[in-house]
Amino acid sequence: MSNDWLSDARKIPGEPMSYIRKLAVQSVVERNYSPDLVASVLGLSRSSVYEWVKKYEKAGYDALNTQDAxxxxxxxxxxxxxxxKSIVLSENPTSYG
Known part of the structure; x- marks a missing residue:
């Protein structure tokens, strides 16, 4: 496995990224760390952390799960x-020459 994800968080798979989001939000909301500090420690943009906190406040931890496009x-x-399906299952190619 390459380490591309170390420089680009978009390459982190869905389940681990969901965990990272929840960990970041928990650090800000429950442990009162600043979003800037959490973003710096995780190597992410602070705007992402603020966005996740906003999603959490609106819909809880489930809102932080990765969703398929x-x-x-x-x-x-x-x-x-x-x-x-009815045509394919009821006919065969010889019916049409």
């Missing part, structure tokens, strides 16, 4: 998917 809307609707 929503992605694009599927092009095949449920109706088309049902039709396609």
């Amino acid at each position: 929503p992605g694009a809307e599927p092009r095949i609707t449920a109706k088309i998917d049902t039709w396609l």
Whole structure:
């Protein structure tokens, strides 16, 4: 495993990053450390720490979990998917020459 994540926090996997966010927020909220100090110790931007504290205050620790990107809307609707499955399962290529 390369150490790219040491210089770029965006490369830290989801679960460890969630833990880091919760640890940072706990340090600020419960232990009364300054966000600047926490950001400096963790090697992150202080704006990130302030953003995490704001999310925590709004929705609790669950708001700090890493979330998957929503992605694009599927092009095949449920109706088309049902039709396609019925055609594929009921027909064979020899039916069409």
